[in-house]
Amino acid sequence: MFHVNSEVGALKQVVLHEPGLDFERLTPANKDELLFDDVVWVARAQEEHRAFQALLRERGVTVHLLHDLLAETVKLDEAVDFLFDRVLDDRQPHLGAGxxxxxxxxxxxxxxxxxxxxxxxGLNKRELTTALGERHPPLRSLGLDLLADDDFILPPLPNSLFTRDTSCWVYDGVSVNPMAKAGRKAETVNYEAVYTYHPMFAEARAHRWIDGEAMAPAAIEGGDVEVIGNGAVLVGLGERTTPAGVEILARRMFRAGSARRVIAVELPKARALMHLDTVLTMVDTDAFALFSGLDPRALRSWTLTPGTGDAPEVRENPDFFSAVGAALELDSVRVLQTSQDSYAAQREQWNDGCNLLALAPGTVVAYEVNEAGNRMLEDHGIEVLRIRGDQLGRGRGGPRCMSCPVERDAA
Known part of the structure; x- marks a missing residue:
């Protein structure tokens, strides 16, 4: 039932996360730790996100909200035990047994x-002690005594907005990803529970390419993984994804016969370029939007194919986009870049100008703020569906980051 066979084929089902309590708990004091560049106007962010949801539904996409999936999952006692055993492990530095x-x-x-x-x-000290109330004896705990009333026992997870990163479907399986940054690690546990226990996914029996934190310290994040079709996958090697993560993903897909090659491309290790989909996304069966600040001829890449043993064979490519074209069995691919000065390019990159979600070949969702890039795409025959992202984009993610396709056809 669930499969993602391309980046641009007809999108059928997707997981999104609407901002809620997690966004209400972003402050100037904790925003850096929680990987946001600024606090967010929550009501406006919710308005923007609901418009995004509505657009997808109008285009025939079934939208599953992460909160709803998680709420349905925790109706099962075994799912609750699974979650509590991990998020409330008493060896965590701030907890302790009591x-x-x-x-x-x-x-x-x-x-x-x-x-x-x-x-x-998240859950803070005040909420805990209020809930305990007078029905329980006073709790004496070093961890609790060291917390102020508004300090978190469970941290909020506002980056859950970016559902693509923590899990990504690749052909006939799902990768539940170990996240590189401390502020996102707990997201993985929520997805492990959903994919293991929610009836919709448990009954699907899909391959599990990556099994969450069991793979750490190797890391891979879904924003770096693009399913370009024809048995090929692109993976970015930048700030968040490690070479070990790429090889583990490739090895497991090759072993199952679900993919034939993985192309790994090196990215600058910078926050603005944290994932492959912040600089490069597929917009049509033969076309890719590339950040104008990158030289397409200078991108260093490697192709991984099944080896004679368990380790994949690794070969460096003389030219990245030629390797992509060969993987797609095309004579060439179109590389679409916006013509603009370096100042405009940097602004558009910061606003996720290349972070585009394809709904079908040649139809993408983009933030409206990226005027020059959107016009450039339209000039090349791409239909651009614009959404507002003034608040949503403050965590450095666009429409692709905010969506985890679970069913998409081949192109």
Missing amino acids: LAAATRTVLAAMGPHELATHLLG
């Missing part, structure tokens, strides 16, 4: 909707 046990008691008393809200939005 605080972990008390937090488990409070969370276990919540209904599914409220529990999902706090797994995504």
Whole structure:
């Protein structure tokens, strides 16, 4: 049932996360730790996101919201135990046995909707002690005593907005990714629970290419993974994804016969270029939008194919886009770049000008702020569906980052 066979084929089903309590807990003091560049006007962010949802539904895409999936998952006792054993491990530096046990008691008393809200939005000391109330003896815990009332026992996870990163479907399997940054690691546990226990996914019995934190410290993030079709996958090697992560993904897909080659491309290690899809996305069966600040001839890349043993064969490519064309069995591919000065290029890159979600061949969703890039795409025959992202983009992610396709046809 679930499969993603291309980057640009007809999009059928997708997982999104609408901002909620997690966004309400972003502050000037914690935004850097939580990987946001600024605090967010939450009501406007929700308005922008609902417009994004509506656009997808109008185009025939089934939208699953992460909060709803998680709330349905935690109706199962085994899913709750799975989550609590990981997020409330008493070996975590800020917990300890007493605080972990008390937090488990409070969370276990919540209904599914409220529990999902706090797994995504966090739980602070005041909420814990209020919930414990007079029905429990006073809790004495080093971890608790060291916390101020507004300090978090469970941190909020506002980067859950970017559903593509934490899990990504690649052909007939899903990669539940170990995240590179501390502020995102707990997201992985939520997805592991959903894909393992939610009936919709549990019954699908899809391949599990990457099994969450079991792969750490190797890392791979979905924003670096692009399923270009014809058995080929692009993976970016930049700030977040490691060579070991690429090889593990390739090896497991090759072993199952689900992919024939993986092309790894080196990226500058910079926050503005944190993932492959911040600089390069596929917009048609033969076309890619590339950040104008990158020289397409200078991109260093390697092709991985099945080897004679367990390790893949690795070969450096003389030219990246020639390797991509060969993988797609095309004579060449179109590389679309906006003509603009370096100042405009940097602004558009910061606003996710190349982070485009294809709904079908030649039809993409883009932030409206990227005027020059959107006009350039239209000049090359690409239909651009514009959405607002003034608030949503403050975590450095665009329409592709905010969407995790779970069903997409071949192009």
